[in-house]
Amino acid sequence: MIFTRTKLAGVVQVDLSSHGDERGFFARSWCAREFAAEGLNATTVQCNVSFNATKGTLRGMHYQDAPHPEAKLVRVTQGAIFDVAIDLRPDSPTFTQWVGTILSAENRRALFVPEGCAHGFLTLADNSEVFYQMSEFYHPELSRGVRYNDPAFRIEWPGTIEVISERDNTYPGFKH
Numbered sequence: 001m002i003f004t005r006t007k008l009a010g011v012v013q014v015d016l017s018s019h020g021d022e023r024g025f026f027a028r029s030w031c032a033r034e035f036a037a038e039g040l041n042a043t044t045v046q047c048n049v050s051f052n053a054t055k056g057t058l059r060g061m062h063y064q065d066a067p068h069p070e071a072k073l074v075r076v077t078q079g080a081i082f083d084v085a086i087d088l089r090p091d092s093p094t095f096t097q098w099v100g101t102i103l104s105a106e107n108r109r110a111l112f113v114p115e116g117c118a119h120g121f122l123t124l125a126d127n128s129e130v131f132y133q134m135s136e137f138y139h140p141e142l143s144r145g146v147r148y149n150d151p152a153f154r155i156e157w158p159g160t161i162e163v164i165s166e167r168d169n170t171y172p173g174f175k176h
Helices: 032-037
Strands: 002-005 010-016 020-021 024-026 047-050 057-064 073-077 081-086 098-104 110-113 117-123 130-134 144-145
Touching: 010 117, 020 081, 032 130, 047 057, 057 081, 073 098, 081 110, 098 110
Parallel strands: none
Antiparallel strands: 002 010, 010 110, 020 024, 047 130, 057 117, 057 144, 073 110, 073 130, 081 098, 081 117
């Protein structure tokens, strides 16, 4: 695997290092030892799938609060998304900054989002499927979010938002 640090501490792009032959290729997409060696949370307790029928679907910006914050490894198994992480860690030098990258079935890239960062995405293709590895079990009472268009973050979404849940559309403004 190839680990590329982003401008946000702990947010890392993970690309495959593939070995090909006449059949195609083989690549490791997860290794607890390699993630730990990179200083990333290598715990996986739950995996989730998000299917999104329509291009322009926005999900986010979500995080799980203490005492059970979660890290996520996000990859796309079908279609494409613009994947975003926002640093919500008050002691971080990149507090309130965001980073975004395209994840697709074609590029096979993943994004590691550490604890303390909000996460969300905009689908760039119909029938996009997103696969998450989670470091913590889901605790609905700790589920939180920030608004995708909050001026505190100024996220530059690369397309029109066609579908969004009422919850994601009505998070209050961010206060810090």
